[in-house]
Amino acid sequence: MTTAPRFSLKLRLHQGDAIALGPGKIELLEALHTTGSISSAARSMKMSYRRAWLLIDTMNTCFKAPLVGTAKGGKGGGGAHLTELGEQVLRHYQQMEQTALHSIETDVAALMAHLKPQ
Secondary structure (H helix, E strand, C coil): CCCCCCCCCCCCEEECCEEEECHHHHHHHHHHHHHCCHHHHHHHCCCCHHHHHHHHHHHHHHCCCCCEEEECCCCCCCEEEECHHHHHHHHHHHHHHHHHHHHHHHHHHHHHHCCCCC
8 A cells, every 4th residue: 555745844832941832732722722621632632631731731831821721620610721822822833834834835846756656
């Protein structure tokens, strides 16, 4: 079985030794925005709750204000949501990704033309 060549681009924002933002954290923010729950977002990504919480904690620590807000559980249920800053950061990252991919489109096509057939 042959598969078509593909190209991927990974943007990461570093703050000191921490990765403040990258593809996995963005995927987690998107899942959290959709599900409204850290545990549901983690499950959708086949990730442990603890791992998701650690990623969120890193993001919340790296930015001037939290990207994710939480509500305590209980009778009405808990939950999590993107803060206004979290929504802005998500939009900026998605726009950067689209801009970057569009700007290298011609070069990617040229490189792929030089690949051996499978």
